[in-house]
Amino acid sequence: GAGVSQSPSNKVTEKGKDVELRCDPISGHTALYWYRQSLGQGLEFLIYFQGNSAPDKSGLPSDRFSAERTGGSVSTLTIQRTQQEDSAVYLCASSRGGGPSVDTQYFGPGTRLTVL
Amino acid sequence: QKEVEQDPGPLSVPEGAIVSLNCTYSNSAFQYFMWYRQYSRKGPELLMYTYSSGNKEDGRFTAQVDKSSKYISLFIRDSQPSDSATYLCAMSADTGFQKLVFGTGTRLLVSP
Numbered sequence: 001g002a003g004v005s006q007s008p009s010n011k012v013t014e015k016g017k018d019v020e021l022r023c024d025p026i027s028g029h030t031a032l033y034w035y036r037q038s039l040g041q042g043l044e045f046l047i048y049f050q051g052n053s054a055p056d057k058s059g060l061p062s063d064r065f066s067a068e069r070t071g072g073s074v075s076t077l078t079i080q081r082t083q084q085e086d087s088a089v090y091l092c093a094s095s096r097g098g099g100p101s102v103d104t105q106y107f108g109p110g111t112r113l114t115v116l
Numbered sequence: 117q118k119e120v121e122q123d124p125g126p127l128s129v130p131e132g133a134i135v136s137l138n139c140t141y142s143n144s145a146f147q148y149f150m151w152y153r154q155y156s157r158k159g160p161e162l163l164m165y166t167y168s169s170g171n172k173e174d175g176r177f178t179a180q181v182d183k184s185s186k187y188i189s190l191f192i193r194d195s196q197p198s199d200s201a202t203y204l205c206a207m208s209a210d211t212g213f214q215k216l217v218f219g220t221g222t223r224l225l226v227s228p
Binding site: 004035040041042043044045048056091093104105106107108109110 | 118120122124157158159160161162165204206215216217218219220221
C-alpha cells in the first residue's frame with residue numbers, strides 16, 4: 001500500500017512569499033503530524049491533528065505558520081511571508097491514532113524548502 | 117540545554133563492527149523510547165521502540181534503556197554498509213498521542 005506522500009519534494013521561494021506544503025497520509029490513519037528538520041537539528045514538532053482537529057499546535061514557531069486538515073485526510077502547512085530561517089525540510093507523519101498503545105508514526109519523504 | 121542530547125558524529129566503522137549509538141535526556145517523564153533510521157533525502161523509519169527500562173532485541177539490533185541514568189543506547193551487531201544512515205533517538209511521555217522529542221541524530225558510516 002502507499003505510504004505517506006508529500007508535495008512538492010523541493011520548493012525554492014523568495015523571502016516574503018507564501019508557500020503551501022501538502023501531505024497525503026496513509027489511508028485510514030486518523031492522526032497526522034508535521035515536523036521541521038533544520039540542518040544540524042533534530043526533528044522539531046510543529047502540530048498534531050486527530051481527524052480534522054488540531055489539539056496540539058504548540059510547536060508552530062510563529063503566527064506566520066498555519067496548518068489545516070480536511071476530510072480527515074490531506075493536510076496543508078502554510079507559511080506566510082517566508083523568512084530565510086524557515087529554510088528546512090518539512091516532514092509529515094501519520095499514525096492510526098486514538099489508541100492508548102504506542103502508535104507508530106510513518107513519515108513521508110519531506111519537502112525541502114529553500115528561502116532565498 | 118536540549119531535552120534530548122545525541123552526538124551528531126559522523127561515526128565511521130568497518131563492516132562487521134559492533135556499533136553503539138547513544139542518547140541522554142533530561143525529562144524524567146519520558147517513558148517511551150524509539151530509534152529511527154533516516155537515509156539521505158528520505159523520511160525517518162522506526163527501527164525499534166521500548167517502554168520504560170530494559171533491553172529489546174530485534175535481529176542485529178538491540179535497544180537498551182536505563183531510566184535511572186536517563187541514558188538509552190542502540191547496538192548494531194555485524195554492521196553492514198547498508199546500515200549507513202542517520203540514527204535518531206526519540207522519546208515520549210504520552211501513552212496515546214505520541215508527541216515525540218527527537219535527538220539531533222548520529223550519522224553512521226559503515227565502510228566495506
